[in-house]
């Protein structure tokens with residue numbers, strides 16, 4: 001057979017429905033709790049923040065949920081995305097492994113994030129909401145929601161973690177180009193932000209803090225909702241459009257993965273890819289499939305955090321959820337993979353890890369860039385620093401195959417390109433990067449601050 005490099009679907013083959021793992025979980029998820037009463041959250045508690053359709057999706061146990069035609073129409077701007085066979089990387093590694101990657105970097109903002117941003121802007125608009133507040137770390141989510149806001153005429157206000165606001169001006173300019181307003185967090189625009197600035201005028205910010213600002217903004221205005229780009233069940237649901245495409249495409253390639261790897265910040269891109277595959281593990285048809293969540297050693301949520309109820313944000317305004325956590329006041333080391341610095345993890349992924357259906361590993365920053373450079377010099381694509389984390393693990397697994405002589409099939413969830421992260425590559429190439437290990441004392445300290453539920 002001719003050696004194929006790209007596997008593609010037609011536009012009409014964009015899935016018509018998202019896949020909801022909640023229909024197939026062996027045990028149901030534990031409910032999120034109200035941050036003040038600590039009782040299970042009700043739809044009314046969430047109504048000031050989210051449109052009703054998303055609140056329903058958050059708790060739905062229906063297996064298939066229709067993708068609205070208006071959302072699918074916008075997906076057509078870049079979906080279906082391509083599955084690549086990494087022949088050139090395989091050759092460079094002298095590995096018998098077959099490496100595939102599903103590439104989400106071809107969306108307008110350059111990552112998987114618009115898969116859910118577009119749905120979020122759509123449901124808000126449909127329910128009469130014309131302004132959304134949100135936070136962003138590295139700027140990927142902020143730019144994705146700004147793009148989605150432009151698609152539906154919804155105003156977007158972005159609280160961007162201060163250190164990234166300084167380091168990554170291009171993402172802010174992208175947001176502004178799509179018509180959004182972006183401020184550095186902590187900002188003077190909220191009480192949470194002003195209090196923090198009074199304590200520490202040079203506060204570098206954190207995702208947890210920026211979430212608090214965006215939630216406060218949304219709670220204090222009737223015309224405004226809040227949107228979260230990862231972690232929540234409905235976000236992972238929207239991302240399954242990618243995994244459903246990947247499953248069809250792997251069939252076209254006449255292959256099924258032995259190992260799936262992805263990087264996890266809040267877990268949305270990776271879950272979006274692997275959820276349709278994890279179903280085969282739950283069914284028992286693919287018991288040996290390995291699903292590896294890759295995180296930075298500087299934010300080792302799944303590999304070193306306790307599995308406990310914790311607040312989703314620093315100011316304790318967001319719900320308390322059962323997850324692996326580094327503590328809600330976690331302030332990460334300034335690694336370049338800004339999208340992987342959240343203190344918690346999607347409850348669905350944590351639950352699947354607890355059930356033994358997925359595993360996790362952590363990697364240092366410098367080896368991730370080394371892998372990213374190898375990938376760029378073989379496959380051409382310059383990957384986001386986040387994505388480099390799982391490319392590292394894919395390469396390591398492929399090298400193990402070289403040792404053992406096994407021809408395993410490895411599928412990489414390729415979450416986006418790194419064109420706006422060239423300063424990080426510059427730091428790597430000029431030998432200025434350092435590795436960070438999260439200190440043990442900090443994990444113990446975080447444990448002592450968990451809410452008592």
Ligand SMILES: *Cc1c(COP(=O)(O)O)cnc(C)c1O
Nearest residue numbers: 140230265266267268269339416
């Ligand atoms: C945001 C981001 C991530 C991490 O977020 P998840 O919700 O864990 O997917 C990973 N890769 C890229 C390119 C991102 O923009």
